[in-house]
Amino acid sequence: MTLAIATAMAGKAVEVAGEPVRAAxxxxxxxVRExxxxxxxxxxxxxRAAEDAGGIPLLEGAVRRLLDEDPxxxxxxxxxxxxxxTRAEASDDAVINTFNGNAEKVIQLRDVNGDLNIS
Incomplete structure (x- = not known):
């Protein structure tokens, strides 16, 4: 999330899945800019990040510090x-797997042909 924010703040293209995520x-x-x-x-x-994409890691660090200071x-x-x-939608033959939260193990699948055993 912080990298996407920093990249967008710097005016660089951010590759995200779907309009809801782009709007977010x-x-x-x-x-964050405010x-x-x-x-x-x-x-x-x-x-610096707006002038040169090489400054994006520095900007991401600033975003992280801001978020650490204000939980x-x-x-x-x-x-x-x-x-x-959770509102992202797949188009054509695309798939979006979304997981939020904490888990010891997460398995996300698309097409399964044949048997599937998970132990």
């Missing part, structure tokens, strides 16, 4: 992100 990335980027106002080092990271804000962003992912 735009919304998340707007919210939080960056008045934070000189974060604004500098944003300017409530992180929760808001994660809720927007998770909601958008």
């Amino acid at each position: 990335v735009a919304e998340l980027s707007r919210r 939080r960056f106002r008045g934070r000189a080092s974060d604004e500098d990271a944003l300017a 409530a804000f992180r929760g808001e962003l994660e809720a927007v992100w998770n909601h958008a992912q």
